[in-house]
Amino acid sequence: MIFVDAHCDTVTRIMDTGEELFKNTCHIDIERMSWYAKHLQFFAAFVSPEFGQAYAMRRAVQIIDKYYEQININKSYITPCLNYGDIEAAFAQGKAAALLSIEGGDALQGELSALRMFYRLGVRSICLTWNHRNEIADGVADEDSGGGLTPFGRRVVGEMNSLGMLVDLSHISEKGFWDVMDITQSPVIVSHSNARGICRHRRNLRDDQILEVKRNGGVMGINLYPVFLNDSGSAGMADIIRHIEHIASLAGEDSIGIGADFDGIELVPDGIDGIQDMIKVFNELARLNYTQQSIEKLAGANFMRVIQQVLG
Template sequence: MATPQPSPARLEEARALLAGAPVVDGHNDLPWALREQVRYDLGRLDIAEDQRGSLHTDLARLAAGGVGGQFWSVYVPGELAGDEAVAATLEQIDCVDQLLARYPERLAEARTADDMEAARASGRIASLKGAEGGHSIANSLGTLRAFYALGVRYMTLTHNSNTDWADSATDEPAHDGLTRFGVEVVREMNRLGMLVDLSHVAPATMRAALDASEAPVIFSHSSSLAVCDHVRNIPDDVLERLPANGGIAMATFVPKFILPEAGEWTLRADENLRARGFHHLDTTPAAMAAHRAFEEANPRPSATASTVADHLDHMREVAGIDHLGVGGDYDGTAFTPKDLDDVAGYPNLVAELLDRNWSAADLAKLTWSNAVRVLREAEIAAKEIQRGRGPSNATIEELDGKK
């Protein structure tokens, strides 16, 4: 069945709205794709050129999609630990810095909300860094501070596996959410002004982090559990707490997280990849060729912009318009919705929401101002916290008795 397309007039309206209030996307894995495909040789995979077929992201499609702010993920796999995880995260941070140096006319480093506004005023994409997984700090608050100094402005407390101090949504519970050291990590992130990202974490971790946090939190790429019963999504009771906290939930586009029928199909597709020697998150051309062959034999249930809009409608009803955003997870997922194929697709989502009578003011909050506000409020909270306490030198051994 063909995916319904927005009318030309509606698309034109969507693009006009994005020209004034561009998308701040919460999560894009371009740095990891560049590591996996060309080992950071940016000349071999130049995003100033059309990279369709290799990447979801290039500069022309970012412009076509109305993207004005991007949290670039400096993700490393949970299988890495200790110094190896720290080193790989530093390499990812360096990749983003290389992108900024290579494309200064299109990308602007942003470390503050004011930087984001200045980038928009200059017609460039405000580029922030987000660390995906607390394993990256190797149980060291000093490493956390070093990442902040290098421009990391959020950290996802876990990825797909538990850390020594926080439970993941996709692992067996071990800590009842956060350990004492985990609470200290949240407190130190608040003191720095680094956003606490609760995507990927278990519901118990979400609740514990909201209890502990003195600043707004984010979900950089998570959707609604009530709409699609997947462990990566956010329960309504957690969404209900966002207004009091001030945080935002950035709906993701990953089909298996937003469309129930896609979940079972993706499990089989992932197993097909592993049987052929690929990691299930591999998006290299060889892995994608294996995916396409599987899909030809096993047609894939297709999410659309309408599927994402269903999540946003519910999330707005529960959390309120001031607490929503979008986080596509481009270049971090093998599959995307049919009309959100890549970073050029955001106008299709805005057009869908316009068809559902979302106002221009509400859409501007969703795409731009909520994300800027949250970062600004985290900065304000940090200044206040720093008046009362200095850097924490607590250790996991001291607080949790772990070696």
């Protein structure tokens, strides 16, 4: 079974703690990733608002440099991947696979040339916004303004489609979500977002958005942040399953994956302390009589399908 986690902030976290990617006190390290025979991990370069517009690109480059430093140190265990074939090759060699993403299109600083350069650096997915507006679109924290994609944002989506990059719609405003869906020529991902029908947090998707992800052929990753799992802010396995089942009831089993948001969240569900515990989710699905095929789709096959379609 292939396990894909579509979002983590581990590289940024180890930059802050001074630890290494192989073994650390974070939610994810290579030692624990190796517990899964075939593991693809998306590593995000998160451009925090504290760095401001003037330094967004520099911060993204710093994180990407750290990513490659750590991958090179641990090249016996993990391989940076640019496409579906690279991922398959990593698995064939008994290594974990890594895919580089950017969280926050602020990193482009309004330049399509920056998008193309990040592509050449190995970035294959971009979460267009974080919570706040940038040159591409409004984020969910600014959606009261009714703003969606800007003209520059439309060019970004078109260029990402042309290059073969995953357009990630987590964090974007609702208007921005629909604007992207109107123009994208490729399946999208919503790497780490849940269902608003279960938890009313603004970061979660409404039912009509979930249905649109299905229509588009995209995949959304279940986020393990308790605040996004239920309205009390304290969560457990039952809450994770509740989101999976709600999304499956609307969009079927082909539209769901995992985007845990490990090392980007300060709270985790009871019993899920890191990447090593994700097997518990799949075991619980098996206990609930989900078929092996359904579990494999959620664990990674759905994201792998979109990766093959978009990245080639």
